[in-house]
Amino acid sequence: MEKNDMCKKDKMNRRNFLKIVGISTVAATAGVCGCAPKKEADASGNAASEVPEGKMTCRNFPPSPDRVSLLGYGCMRWPTLPSPAGDGNVIDQEEVNRLVDYAIGHGVNYFDTAPVYVQGWSERSTGMALKRHPREKYFIATKMSNFDRSDFKSSVEMYHDSMKHLQVDYIDYYLLHSLGSSGKRSFKVRFLDNGLLDYLLKEREAGRIRHLGWSFHGSKEEFDFILSFHEKVHWDFIQIQLNYSDWKYATGNNVNADYLYAEISRRNIPMVIMEPLLGGRLSKLPEHIFSRLKARNPESSVASWAFRFAGTLPMVLTVLSGMTYMEHLQDNIRTYSPLVPLTAEENRFLLDTALLMREYPTVPCNDCKYCMPCPYGIDIPGVLLHYNKCVNEGNIPQSRMDKNYAEARRAFLVGYDRSVPKLRQADHCVGCGQCNPHCPQSIDIPKELRRIDAYAEKLKQETL
Ligand code: SF4
């Protein structure tokens, strides 16, 4: 457990910093800025209770000497501010520093970033915050996100840029990013044919990469193919999407997590978990499911059920959460300080809950923003998340005869305009399809936007 006394306040002048990390596009992270945390903090039901220090559950998988905190910090949703020039958003570095200091002070020591997070600024921001702490106090995970330019030279440049931006001379956990998203070809083209995997293996031998692994979104066949390289390559860890909904009911291009977990465990490879909350959907639940969880454990947040589910699995090294707000960080620290493993009965209760959730046809958007920016300015996750919220809250009337029609119609339309500026709504999508290949959840984005727009139009015209 690290102590607070190592967390010194950054003396950097904010204005200077903003010049360095200005994000010039309006589309950059407006969705992040627009989310008020209050409701979720209230929803936790325990925002004011004490946050334990020195009690974080840690995991160790020999022969690696690392004792890794069960809560890992996902650095893809750093807080932002409107830029002083009024041309978009910038990372709020003072707040990032505060969050990182607090996390380290409460035993979190795993920080997961990537060259593509926060429109390319996450590594710099994370590096600046961590640089203020002794290097041996934290583990850095970053990734080879060579999706568009996968030739050897550009990819190696990306690897060196990561070290430069993070201000480190070795990386603790290095991942081949999002394998499987574009088929088997992605692994072959991005890492095999160009000789990059051989290069990274040499970097591991040289100690500049301490652990080499990969993150995955794709089909069973792709997963099996990449996993089969274990005998030759020896994967040190694998990052998968796992939560109590995806355990048996994965959607889109994802594989059920029970299969992934069993196959990886069989080879004794530790796992890093992403999407424990399914992009926030397991904390923003339909009312009666929310009440069901709260009734079982009124003192704990509904999110804590999802974190306990992932953390209870013994082959899990760390569970990532992209915590933008202090309230979320504190809630997750409480859950894992220490972890109270699920009982077999609680596990069954959660799997039953997952079954109930299937009655709510939300779009499987996890707000990762990989599809952004849209060249036409559409706030893709903003539109999809608003739709999901309305599904969960029962504000998707099917006909004018519905009992709550007027109220639900108003909630949908007024909420839409509040959540997404008119010029960035679904009706401005031209259907170019540029966003689709970037979506790890394999959502047909223009199709969903067309559907939501047609629905909004019917509500406006009262022609349901
Ligand atoms: S299909 Fe629509 S949302 Fe996607 S990039 Fe094109 S305009 Fe933007």
Ligand code: SF4
């Ligand atoms: S639509 Fe896909 S890529 Fe875009 S934010 Fe949602 S999950 Fe991520």
